[in-house]
Structures are given as C-alpha cells and as structure tokens.
Amino acid sequence: MKDAAPQPIHLADYRPPSYLVEEVRLTFRLQPKGTRVLSRVRFRANPEGLEDGNLHLDGEGVRLISCSIDGEPLTAFDYLLTAEGLTVPAARLPEGAFTWEAEVEIDPEENTALEGLYTSNGMFCTQCEAEGFRKITFYPDRPDVMAPFTVRIESDLPVLLSNGNPVASGEGWAEWHDPWPKPSYLFALVAGELVAYSDRFTTMSGREVALNIWVRPGDEGKCAYAMDALKRSMRWDEEVYGREYDLDVFNIVAVDDFNMGAMENKGLNIFNSKFVLATPETATDRDYDFIEGIVAHEYFHNWTGNRITCRDWFQLCLKEGLTVFRDQQFSADMRSAPVKRIEEVLQLRARQFREDAGPLAHNVRPDSYVEINNFYTATVYEKGAEVIGMLHRLVGADGYRAALDAYFSRHDGQACTIEDWLAVFEDVTGRDLSQFKRWYTQAGTPRVSARWARTGGTLKMTLAQELPATPGQPLKEPAVIPVALGLLAPDGTELLPETLVVLDGREAELEFDIAGMAERAGVAMPERVIPSLLRGFSAPVILDAPLSRADRLVLLAHDPDPFNRWEAGRSLMRETLLAMLTDGAAPDAALFEALATLLTTDTLDPAYRALALALPSEDDIAQAAHDAGVVPDPTAIHGVRRALQTAMAEALQPVLAALHDAMDPGPVYSPDAEQAAKRSLRNAALMLLARVEGPERAQARYDAATNMTDEMAAFAALLEAGDTQVAARFHDRWKGDRLVMDKWFMVQIAHAEPEQAVAVAQRLTDHPLFDWKNPNRFRSVIGGLTAGNPAGFHDPTGAGYRFLADWLLKVDAKNPQTAARMSTAYETWRRYDADRQQLIAGELDRIAAAEGLSRDLGEMVSRIRGS
Ligand code: TRP
Ligand code: ZN
Numbered sequence: 001m002k003d004a005a006p007q008p009i010h011l012a013d014y015r016p017p018s019y020l021v022e023e024v025r026l027t028f029r030l031q032p033k034g035t036r037v038l039s040r041v042r043f044r045a046n047p048e049g050l051e052d053g054n055l056h057l058d059g060e061g062v063r064l065i066s067c068s069i070d071g072e073p074l075t076a077f078d079y080l081l082t083a084e085g086l087t088v089p090a091a092r093l094p095e096g097a098f099t100w101e102a103e104v105e106i107d108p109e110e111n112t113a114l115e116g117l118y119t120s121n122g123m124f125c126t127q128c129e130a131e132g133f134r135k136i137t138f139y140p141d142r143p144d145v146m147a148p149f150t151v152r153i154e155s156d157l158p159v160l161l162s163n164g165n166p167v168a169s170g171e172g173w174a175e176w177h178d179p180w181p182k183p184s185y186l187f188a189l190v191a192g193e194l195v196a197y198s199d200r201f202t203t204m205s206g207r208e209v210a211l212n213i214w215v216r217p218g219d220e221g222k223c224a225y226a227m228d229a230l231k232r233s234m235r236w237d238e239e240v241y242g243r244e245y246d247l248d249v250f251n252i253v254a255v256d257d258f259n260m261g262a263m264e265n266k267g268l269n270i271f272n273s274k275f276v277l278a279t280p281e282t283a284t285d286r287d288y289d290f291i292e293g294i295v296a297h298e299y300f301h302n303w304t305g306n307r308i309t310c311r312d313w314f315q316l317c318l319k320e321g322l323t324v325f326r327d328q329q330f331s332a333d334m335r336s337a338p339v340k341r342i343e344e345v346l347q348l349r350a351r352q353f354r355e356d357a358g359p360l361a362h363n364v365r366p367d368s369y370v371e372i373n374n375f376y377t378a379t380v381y382e383k384g385a386e387v388i389g390m391l392h393r394l395v396g397a398d399g400y401r402a403a404l405d406a407y408f409s410r411h412d413g414q415a416c417t418i419e420d421w422l423a424v425f426e427d428v429t430g431r432d433l434s435q436f437k438r439w440y441t442q443a444g445t446p447r448v449s450a451r452w453a454r455t456g457g458t459l460k461m462t463l464a465q466e467l468p469a470t471p472g473q474p475l476k477e478p479a480v481i482p483v484a485l486g487l488l489a490p491d492g493t494e495l496l497p498e499t500l501v502v503l504d505g506r507e508a509e510l511e512f513d514i515a516g517m518a519e520r521a522g523v524a525m526p527e528r529v530i531p532s533l534l535r536g537f538s539a540p541v542i543l544d545a546p547l548s549r550a551d552r553l554v555l556l557a558h559d560p561d562p563f564n565r566w567e568a569g570r571s572l573m574r575e576t577l578l579a580m581l582t583d584g585a586a587p588d589a590a591l592f593e594a595l596a597t598l599l600t601t602d603t604l605d606p607a608y609r610a611l612a613l614a615l616p617s618e619d620d621i622a623q624a625a626h627d628a629g630v631v632p633d634p635t636a637i638h639g640v641r642r643a644l645q646t647a648m649a650e651a652l653q654p655v656l657a658a659l660h661d662a663m664d665p666g667p668v669y670s671p672d673a674e675q676a677a678k679r680s681l682r683n684a685a686l687m688l689l690a691r692v693e694g695p696e697r698a699q700a701r702y703d704a705a706t707n708m709t710d711e712m713a714a715f716a717a718l719l720e721a722g723d724t725q726v727a728a729r730f731h732d733r734w735k736g737d738r739l740v741m742d743k744w745f746m747v748q749i750a751h752a753e754p755e756q757a758v759a760v761a762q763r764l765t766d767h768p769l770f771d772w773k774n775p776n777r778f779r780s781v782i783g784g785l786t787a788g789n790p791a792g793f794h795d796p797t798g799a800g801y802r803f804l805a806d807w808l809l810k811v812d813a814k815n816p817q818t819a820a821r822m823s824t825a826y827e828t829w830r831r832y833d834a835d836r837q838q839l840i841a842g843e844l845d846r847i848a849a850a851e852g853l854s855r856d857l858g859e860m861v862s863r864i865r866g867s
Pocket of ligand 1: 127129259261262263264297376
C-alpha cells in the first residue's frame with residue numbers, strides 16, 4: 001500500500017504565526033553520529049497572530065531527549081509529537097512570553113539528503129533552505145519568524161564557523177553571534193579541517209571586513225578568482241545600489257557534496273566547490289564566469305533575501321528574481337552587456353520556456369506546492385528576473401533606483417510579499433501596477449504577434465498578445481508587455497530609433513509616418529520597411545513576426561541593437577534547420593555569406609561572433625518543430641544539425657581557419673572577458689573545422705593546451721572525430737581532481753554518437769570514480785545523457801528513459817532533491833511520437849508506483865505525467 005498522497009500547501013491559507021521569536025541560543029556538540037543540539041528560544045505571543053494559539057514547532061528526524069518551558073520539564077503528556085513536529089497546546093503555555101528549551105540528537109553522518117546538518121569528506125556543514133532547519137532541532141521553521149541567533153559549537157575540529165561575528169573561542173569550542181534577525185533557513189554551521197584564503201574589504205563608510213574563503217587543505221591556491229569576484233561584488237553593490245555590508249566578517253565555505261549552486265546563509269555562504277575553486281589548468285572560462293556570477297548572487301542576497309526576506313515560500317521570487325536580476329546587471333557591467341544578454345536569453349529559452357510550455361508550468365509566484373524544493377525553478381529565478389527587468393524598463397533607471405531605495409528603507413528587517421514589492425514601485429513612481437502583477441500570477445509564455453502593412457507613406461502595425469492555457473489555468477488576462485522596437489530601411493538606414501511601446505490590451509494599433517522618418521534620415525522613401533521588434537528581448541515572450549528571409553538578412557547585417565542582430569541570425573538558422581528537417585531542403589548560401597561578413601567584422605566582440613556562429617540546440621529545434629506542428633524526431637534533428645554544421649564549416653572554411661589563427665589570446669592565461677572571448681571564437685572555429693579538416697588541429701590544440709578551456713574544447717572535438725585514446729589520456733592526467741573528472745564523465749556522454757550514448761553512460765556508471773551519491777558526479781553522468789545528448793536519451797528503444805528511471809529510483813532513496821531535479825528530463829515528453837510517449841509514460845508510472853517514493857520525486861512525477 002502506498003501512503004496517502006501528501007497534501008498541497010496553498011498561498012491562500014497563509015496565516016501569521018501565533019508566536020514570534022525574540023532570541024535563539026543554540027549549542028552543538030558535534031559528533032558524526034549522535035550530535036547533540038541544545039536550543040533555548042525566547043517566544044513572545046504575536047498580537048497579529050492568526051493561528052490557533054498552540055505552539056507549533058517543526059521537527060523531522062530529530063530525537064527528542066528533553067524539553068521544557070520556562071525551566072519546567074515537559075512530559076509526553078504535555079505535547080503532541082508527530083513525524084512533522086511538536087505541538088504544545090495553548091493551555092499549557094504561559095501568557096505573553098516564555099522560554100522553550102530542548103535537547104535533541106541527530107546523526108549528520110547518516111544524512112545523505114544533504115539537507116539539515118550533514119558531513120561531506122569529514123567536514124560538518126548545513127543546508128537549511130528551504131525547510132532543512134527542522135532536521136536540526138524543533139523550531140518554527142518558516143521565513144516570517146526572524147530572530148537574532150547566538151551559536152556555540154563544541155568539537156575537536158580546528159575550524160568552527162556559524163553566522164554573524166565571532167564572539168569567543170577556546171580549545172574545542174567557538175561562539176558566534178548574529179545580531180541581524182533572520183529566519184531559520186539562513187542558519188549555517190561549518191566545522192572541519194579547513195584552511196582560509198583571506199583578504200580584507202573596507203566598506204563605503206570605512207568599516208573593515210575580514211573576508212575568508214574556507215577550503216580543504218591543498219585547495220588554497222584555487223580561491224583567488226572567487227575572492228576577487230567577492231570584492232568586486234561588494235564594491236558594486238555599494239556603488240550601484242548603495243548597499244553596504246553589515247558584519248565584521250564574511251565567510252565562504254566550499255563543499256564537495258552540495259545539492260545546488262550555493263547558499264546565502266547570513267555571513268557564512270556555503271558553496272558547491274565547483275563554484276569556488278578555479279585555476280587556469282582546471283577550470284574553463286565558463287566556470288570562471290559562473291563563479292563570478294554566483295559569488296555575486298549569494299553576496300547580493302545579503303540585502304535582497306536576508307535583510308529583507310520572504311514572508312512565506314510562495315514569495316520566493318521576491319528574493320530570487322530580484323537577486324538574479326542584480327547578478328545579471330553586475331555581470332553585464334563586468335563583461336560585455338550584449339553577450340550577457342544573449343546568454344541570458346539562451347538560458348531562459350532553454351530552461352524556462354521549456355518549463356512554461358510543458359506540464360510543470362507554474363506562476364512566478366506559485367499558488368500551491370507539495371514540496372517547496374521543487375519550486376526552485378527557472379520560472380521563479382529566471383522569469384522572475386525578467387519581470388524585474390521589465391519593471392526597470394517601464395519605470396526607467398532613476399525610477400527603479402528610487403523604488404529600490406524606498407524598498408530597503410521601508411522593509412529592512414521584514415519578511416515581505418510581492419504585494420509589498422509592487423506597492424513600493426507604485427508609491428514611488430505613481431504607476432498602477434495591478435495589471436503588471438499578472439506576470440506573477442499567470443503561468444505560460446505569452447505569444448506576441450506583429451503584423452504590418454504600408455499605405456503610402458504610413459506603416460500600420462498591429463501587435464497582439466495571447467497567453468496559452470497552462471495546467472490549472474485555462475483562461476488568461478492580457479499582460480503588460482514592453483516592446484522595444486525600431487524600424488530599418490533595406491539598406492540598413494535607421495528610420496526609427498529605438499522606441500518603447502507598451503502592449504497592455506489584447507491588441508494595439510500603431511502608426512508610423514515613414515515619409516517623415518525618411519525625410520529626417522535624409523533618404524528616399526524606402527520600398528519596404530523592416531521592423532526590429534522586441535529589442536534587447538524587452539519581454540519574456542515568443543514573438544511571431546512575418547519577417548522574410550531577406551528582412552532577416554538585413555537585420556543580421558545592420559540592426560543597431562546587438563541582441564536583435566544576433567536574433568536575426570538565430571531565427572534564420574532555426575528556419576533553415578526546420579526546412580532541412582521537413583522537406584530535406586539544402587541550406588541557403590545567403591546565410592553563410594551573411595555569417596562570413598559578421599565573423600570578419602573585427603569591430604565586433606569575438607564572444608559575440610562566437611555566439612552568432614552557434615546553432616540552436618537539439619532541444620530548441622525539437623521545440624520549434626513542435627510549435628510548427630511537426631512531431632520532432634530526435635535522431636533526425638541530430639542529423640540535420642550536424643549536416644548544417646558541416647555545410648557551414650565547408651562554406652566558411654577559409655574564414656574559420658583565418659579566425660582560428662587570428663584569435664590568439666596570448667601566452668599568459670587570464671579569465672577576463674577579453675581573453676575568454678578570443679578563446680570562445682577560436683574554439684568555435686576549431687570545432688567546426690574538425691568536421692571538414694580531420695582531427696590534426698584539435699590534436700595539436702589538445703597537446704599544447706595550458707588551460708582547461710582549450711583542453712576541453714579539443715577533447716570534445718577529438719571525441720567527435722572518433723579518437724579512442726583521448727579519454728584515457730585525460731583520465732590519467734586528471735583522475736585525482738574531482739571537479740575536472742566531472743567534466744571527463746560528462747563530455748564523453750555528450751559527445752558520443754547517439755546510438756552509443758546510453759551504453760557509454762552505462763559503462764561510465766560502472767567506473768570506480770562514479771560516486772552516485774555526489775550530486776555533481778551524478779549530474780555529470782545522468783545529465784550528460786539527458787541534457788547533453790538528447791538524441792541518445794530519446795533512443796527509440798526507450799533505453800535512455802529506462803536508464804534515467806532506474807537511477808532516479810536509486811538516488812531518490814538517498815537524496816530526493818537531486819532525484820526530483822533530474823526528473824525534469826521527462827517534462828517535454830508530450831512533444832514526441834506515440835511510441836516514445838508510451839515508453840516515457842511507462843517509466844513515469846513505474847516510478848510513481850515505487851515503494852517509499854519521496855514527496856519530492858512523487859510530486860514531480862505526478863505533475864509531469866498529468867491527468
Ligand atoms: N537560495 C539559494 C540561492 O539562490 C538556492 C538554494 C535553495 C539552495 N535551496 C537550496 C542551495 C538547497 C543549495 C541547497 O542561491
Ligand atoms: Zn538565490
């Protein structure tokens with residue numbers, strides 16, 4: 001018999017708690033097994049409380065040793081203890097304020113879910129967001145309960161860390177105090193044999209802050225870049241948002257076993273080591289880029305997330321969307337803004353549009369959830385950031401800054417909602433945002449269609465929006481869609497410079513005086529006008545615009561908006577691929593000529609040129625086919641994508657060879673944007689050239705590589721060329737480095753021939769270094785197949801689907817969060833043919849029927865399967 005399905009939690013059921021916390025004191029007596037946690041919590045009745053007046057403390061998997069109220073021990077008759085927590089009835093509680101004390105026992109060593117207190121390579125660490133604190137002790141584990149924490153750690157380990165400032169320490173103990181009231185999800189503790197890479201920062205008001213990155217001995221030499229990124233983040237937040245750091249120390253700890261990227265615990269950020277550790281020899285340019293962005297993201301949470309937090313988990317986007325937007329602004333300032341924007345949109349389309357188009361579609365602010373961990377999604381994060389980007393565009397940079405200043409001063413120290421956030425913008429800018437709010441409350445990607453016609457000197461344009469139905473939301477209201485647009489003449493003359501049009505009804509009619517524009521531009525009336533729509537990707541929508549191939553070629557050559565210039569090339573490639581797929585058409589030489597021009601325009605950033613050269617991914621093509629009413633065949637998609645690459649490589653061979661030689665980043669590696677750009681273009685050329693030239697160039701690059709960016713690019717090219725030696729060479733060189741070996745696993749699967757991909761993945765799961773309990777390693781192998789090799793994953797026999805299901809079931813028993821995340825590989829299943837759908841449905845049903853399935857994976861599988 002299966003347990004009854006866990007009940008969903010609804011936003012509409014939110015009630016302020018009956019009790020608030022004034023102060024928390026915790027003592028940890030650390031042991032791998034049998035850690036004792038003593039807590040002393042001062043509660044006060046909440047005058048605004050709307051719950052039942054009982055004291056409800058969350059607690060899961062903690063053994064209660066003893067507890068008391070105001071020093072009076074409680075017996076089992078005084079409270080109700082369940083698998084979810086402990087309740088003391090109101091009648092048993094003193095009026096006003098009281099002190100709860102408890103001693104509990106937990107086993108960090110047995111904790112494989114990596115949530116709560118656990119061990120990783122002999123070090124103790126915690127992960128409490130979203131609901132992990134309840135696995136440490138009994139507490140109101142909800143973000144609207146904020147309190148200052150004092151923590152004492154007792155352990156023989158040399159380094160003992162918690163939130164806030166260090167208070168005192170001695171042989172075998174240390175005490176920390178965090179003066180800033182915080183919810184329990186921001187609690188953190190670390191203990192281990194660690195070494196620090198240290199630095200200092202002087203804040204805008206002249207306070208000194210000690211900065212430390214704590215790592216395992218031997219890794220100190222891999223922290224310089226993360227530290228540099230941290231200092232730049234701290235300065236940037238002062239300069240751009242006026243936000244100063246607020247403690248004497250800022251600690252970062254790198255952990256090998258971690259479910260996600262990193263965590264913003266107050267004053268003690270904990271990171272997946274892959275987003276901290278880097279040397280030129282072991283990390284790629286992309287890794288450096290991620291390190292910079294994630295260090296910034298977690299640091300920025302100090303104000304957007306920690307000082308101002310979320311009232312409940314439905315408001316997750318309040319901190320995540322905003323913090324992603326902030327880290328994107330930071331990265332755009334540190335590197336090339338157009339390149340960053342294109343990369344953001346690539347990510348958004350690959351992950352969020354995909355999510356919005358399938359059974360897992362949900363609002364930026366969901367209405368209900370079963371397991372909150374399943375809602376740390378591309379929609380909450382990336383679409384949440386896009387929504388803030390639209391607000392920024394609508395109110396302008398000054399309005400935005402004024403609103404943010406008001407937000408920080410009005411809500412500092414509070415747990416807030418999206419309503420609070422929007423009210424600040426309304427008050428500061430005088431705008432009514434009630435319709436804009438639909439971006440938070442309606443799921444799905446809006447479709448904007450543009451139609452236009454010329455009559456004499458006038459261009460009439462209609463913009464229309466439509467929001468497709470999503471699970472549980474059949475009908476939608478129109479959103480507020482900022483559409484940045486310009487108009488070009490066929491020779492590239494800009495007739496209308498960028499203008500912002502706000503589409504807030506289902507339809508809008510626009511009129512442009514082309515005659516007047518031509519006159520002002522000093523050109524003859526053009527025979528046709530080419531709209532450049534949705535510049536900078538001004539809204540997260542799917543645009544349908546009847547631009548001809550000739551129009552798109554003009555935009556690709558001349559659009560002054562770098563995003564749309566790239567987008568023009570992208571849409572030409574997508575169309576070409578679809579035509580190849582559906583009627584075996586040959587690619588059109590005009591596209592290659594336009595690319596050649598762009599590639600040889602030396603004033604363009606090489607990173608931008610590299611992006612222009614990249615084809616849509618196989619998953620993008622599958623979605624595009626599906627949108628065009630064609631059932632995607634993953635094998636055929638893989639084939640046409642390769643064919644187009646080969647055709648491009650043939651047509652552009654001399655250009656690519658010249659670029660390859662011209663893009664010399666110089667002898668000394670630096671991860672900066674300028675050098676990374678050259679490497680990205682050089683390696684993009686290398687990959688294509690390997691298709692038509694044979695493997696010599698890649699072989700030479702591999703042999704001469706002095707950095708991981710080049711080594712990985714050459715490795716991939718050699719694998720595709722059928723090299724059977726390179727994997728062993730790489731393995732022998734890097735077998736001692738966990739992070740590099742993650743790449744070794746991944747790349748072999750991603751670059752295997754699709755028919756062999758499952759077999760390669762299977763073989764690699766038998767490798768002695770395949771430690772499936774390590775989330776990074778698990779994702780390298782399983783994700784290497786599901787995301788890295790879609791044609792292999794969708795093997796018509798169903799072997800890929802079965803392989804994934806087997807591993808999900810195995811991992812779910814140990815680490816539900818990681819299993820649930822990986823299950824999204826199935827979310828696109830409705831796109832495919834009846835045979836594949838049946839195979840996937842079979843696996844989903846097999847998982848759903850499994851004994852002891854977690855709430856995490858159970859919810860995902862049932863949502864993906866649908867009704
Ligand atoms: N709040 C974290 C961030 O955005 C992410 C996070 C949520 C997380 N839950 C987690 C990280 C669990 C690790 C494990 O930066
Ligand atoms: Zn975050």
